[in-house]
Amino acid sequence: MTESGRIATRRQVLAGTGAVGAGIAFSGALAELFAGTAAAQPLGHGGGYGPLVPDPKGLLDLPKGFRYRVLSREGDPLSSGEGKVPSNHDGMSAFAGRGGRVHLVRNHENRADGRVPVPTVEGLTYDPAGKGGCTALTLDSRNNVLSERVAIAGTAVNCAGGPTPWGTWLTCEETEDRAGTNGYAKDHGFIFEVDPVDPHRTGAVPLTAMGRFQHEAIAVDPRRGVVYETEDAFQKPFGLFYRFLPDRPLGGRGSLRAGGRLQAMRVPGVPDLSSIQDIGAEFDGVEWVDVPDPQAAQTPIRLQDFGRRGITHAQKLEGCYWGGRSVYFVSSFARSAEGSAADHFGQIWRYDPDRRRLTLVIVFGPDTDVQLPGESPDNICLAPSGGLMVCEDGNGAQHVYGVTRRGEVYPMARGSQNIGTPEEPEWGEFAGVTFSPDGDTMYVNCYTPGTTFAVTGPWRR
Template sequence: MSVSRRSLLAAAGVSFTGALGALFAAGPRVAAGPRVAAGPRVAAGPRVAAARRGGGYGPLLPDPYGLLDLPAGFAYRVLSRAGEPLRSGEGPVPGNCDGMAAFAGSSGAVRLVRNHENGPAAALRVPPVPGLVYDPAARGGCTVLDLAPDGRVTAERVALAGTAVNCAGGPTPWDTWLSCEETEDRAGTSGYAEDHGWVFEVDPADPLRSGAVPLTAMGRFAHEAVAVDPATGIVYETEDAFVEPFGLFYRFLPARPLGGPGSLRAGGTLQALRVRGVPDLSAVDEPGTELPAEWVPVPDPAAAGTPIRFQDFGPGGITHAQKLEGCYWGGGGVHFVSSFARSAEGSAADHHGQVWFHDPRRAVIRLEVLFGPAAGAVLPGDSPDNICLAPGGGLMVCEDGGGAQYVFGVTRGGEVYPVARNADDIGGPGAPEWGEFAGVTFSPDGRTMFVNAYTPGTTFAVTGPWH
């Protein structure tokens, strides 16, 4: 059963906002183009309004090379492809390209750090470079690409190895990358010599300086993504749990906030989000709904005996959500995504994606965007995953569902438009299939969008008339 406006007001003293608020940074509206399918419901004005129809940058044009369809005026460059040699000579480029972030180098250069979500059966492991390996039996990790000011790849090397199922993560204010393991496998499982489910800090400029040290105080669970408050140093974390009990939304209070590279090793306090009267966020179905946020200490962050989401959080319980994935800081708060909820799998209600915003100053969370089924959304098709804020305002969403795979934009007014479509058919005869997108991010100057096609692992740089 969904949570109505009236029941929420009665249960938790809830208020409703009238604007998209911090989700969409100020910027010009995207020009209208050919009509596309109706978008999601969003918080827009004193009432919830249906999303406008529009075309963003216009229709996507078929790529004659069969890799990436883009609007007119846009172009892509393939930066890296799984199986090709790393420029460092350390081995082949690993597969399963996932979360990613871009950091400013010197004189307009860019460093692009990229996760590889490799499990025990991955064919193209991250090469085990000495000094960068946590567990020799694990096949995941990170690689770094150095890009010249003109976009050429000048270097490509391993930055972290011997980790497992490195899904997403997030950048820090001191220009390092937090790589997250999306697994809870213990030592002795799948041949692993170490426990997994940790966050690792990666220094893109000097990976050997960061090494392969698990940040155990940040919790052991199926991590997805993180976002760091640049004013306080608090780290927010999502947990991608497929089955009940579903994942939690966490915050980590560092003992040395904003202490720079390596400071998170000093430990801190891990807490989980509680919304009283709302044990499952899928029950909230009205964009603009605000709920008071409480933070409860996690009894055993290392999950030595019991996975965190099973632990006893005392009277009042804890708040869960299915498929918590993308997490991104912007506009004075943190955005986080629930990719979908299915009542047949145990969720309180069904939806095809939620985008939430946590305002730490007001201690509330707010449902900003709801993707179907009540919204009637066709775009994004299903399962929003990695997200980022576009430099000119609005949201970029990687789709991770069935059928054709897109990167979509959502404007400040709730307009949904296609940005890119994966044209690389990896299916068999009569059964087309396209890999999901992941790791969408922008260069520090906002002129280039970087994104991964997860399968086959391909990293693209997209340029064009970004608004």
């Protein structure tokens, strides 16, 4: 997520400065994210599990009654003996295993200069020069680590991704580097499938038909098998929102290798989504245009010729998830000074494929001085309570915030690992928040220093 020369990522500018009283403002229908409600309403603050209690160990502050276990830290030995736990812990998902076990798959967003690279393993390495990849942890029902090993190696800048309906993880490379760049021996910018139980069953095969671009996240339509993809392009022209039509939809592990068609979204009359500011704005007749060259052999996809009517762009397209009968995707922020049509502090859009309708359902923004709230929350996931958990990734203190179904915002966790100095403290962002299949444990990563936590407590209180 963090990249030199730009704000340490991306999703909505949505955060707060203290352990309580989060400086967050929402406009729109939060219930839309859970139940498809369309009525707009302002959302409140408060609620939650109480104030955060400083951790005497200096790792993770939580509300009273909650506790954490450190599952893994960068630099420690992998139990598989393959090497060290890699750095830059990022996107993550939890999968149910036999006998109450949980399989975690964790991205490592290492670039060519990654601190602790993902060890290369025979049969699991795409490009030996790539430092990124995924690791897989198997936990018992008490969150004891039974195994930790490499799941894929030799990839680059593995940022986010998403789970499939058949129980695998799609890890996304957020780069367009070609062979010969940064020492790479192969082209990068692909999606790879990872089996959380036995990674050798999926290997290290790029799903080339799904496009080569700066991938962020994916979501799969469980009815049709269509895969939606976001692009987090760093410079104008900004990224596109894609859909992939597999030749073998919902075919199970390995089926995406059979190929398909990659298309980009065109909203008639809307070349830049940031220009839309009105909550509830709807656009019918959304079009999907075939990508001329999904491999971007000569020209990045977002720069390719989509015809005289053009294509729809958006700055900081990030999170992407399926809910109900629609796909939701996030634009973290837009800044006119960087080339967007207008400024905003974050949007969530809903696309209904049955109606071919795009709707702006949520807008985020600080309700205090713009310099005070934290910036660019990261991964979003549904919580057992029915609300959201949102990872903060910006300047100052870093939090995981909860958002109730009523729109109340509360702090759930605060990182206390100071990676700066006593005079100028700094804290690593959170990423990869996800819950165990039974809803009793929240798993979350600290990006730097790479740390994976299991948080338990009275979630259903």
